[in-house]
Amino acid sequence: MAAAIYPGSFDPVTYGHLDIIGRASLMTERLVVGVLNNSSKNPMFTVEERVEMLKEACSHLPNVEIRSFSGLTVDFAAEEGASVIVRGLRAVTDFEYELQLAQTNRKIAPALDTIFLTTNLEYSYLSSSIVKEIAAYRGDISAFVPGFIADAIHNKLKSEEQI
Numbered sequence: 520m521a522a523a524i525y526p527g528s529f530d531p532v533t534y535g536h537l538d539i540i541g542r543a544s545l546m547t548e549r550l551v552v553g554v555l556n557n558s559s560k561n562p563m564f565t566v567e568e569r570v571e572m573l574k575e576a577c578s579h580l581p582n583v584e585i586r587s588f589s590g591l592t593v594d595f596a597a598e599e600g601a602s603v604i605v606r607g608l609r610a611v612t613d614f615e616y617e618l619q620l621a622q623t624n625r626k627i628a629p630a631l632d633t634i635f636l637t638t639n640l641e642y643s644y645l646s647s648s649i650v651k652e653i654a655a656y657r658g659d660i661s662a663f664v665p666g667f668i669a670d671a672i673h674n675k676l677k678s679e680e681q682i
């Protein structure tokens with residue numbers, strides 16, 4: 520594969536996402552991780568913060584680039600010259616939504632294909648929302664995200680408490 524994109528919210532990036540990024544980067548010449556700037560989702564981290572965290576977490580992967588985007592995923596793929604969208608599948612619950620998304624994208628951009636990487640079993644339960652929820656109750660999240668991201672989550676929660 521020449522170039523592929525891996526789009527998502529990454530609010531924040533978890534070991535589940537990083538596993539998909541590492542594996543997809545081995546299959547592509549160039550992998551562009553697209554951080555969706557979606558204000559309606561009320562994210563914990565700004566899009567700039569999410570991009571910076573991903574850059575740090577992926578700095579050891581020379582063919583991985585991190586960018587933010589807004590609008591349609593198919594337009595982002597075209598801008599990046601990518602012919603493939605990578606998505607991760609955790610469980611059956613992801614499947615219906617992901618299938619609908621992939622089929623819609625293929626309808627509007629027939630040259631673009633979606634490939635799915637199944638989650639590493641170790642991370643099949645893991646989502647950004649779960650990590651934020653555990654952190655909100657002061658649980659240990661060190662098994663789910665890199666240390667600097669755990670610190671960023673705890674700092675964000677502290678600053679929210681002070682408001």
Ligand code: ADP
Nearest residue numbers: 526527528529535536606607608638642645646
């Ligand atoms: P979105 O808001 O687009 O679902 P996410 O950041 O939650 O964005 O996820 C981006 C992609 O990564 C999706 O394809 C999602 O299924 C996948 N993903 C999320 N968590 C995991 C995980 N633990 N293992 C494998 N894939 C995952």
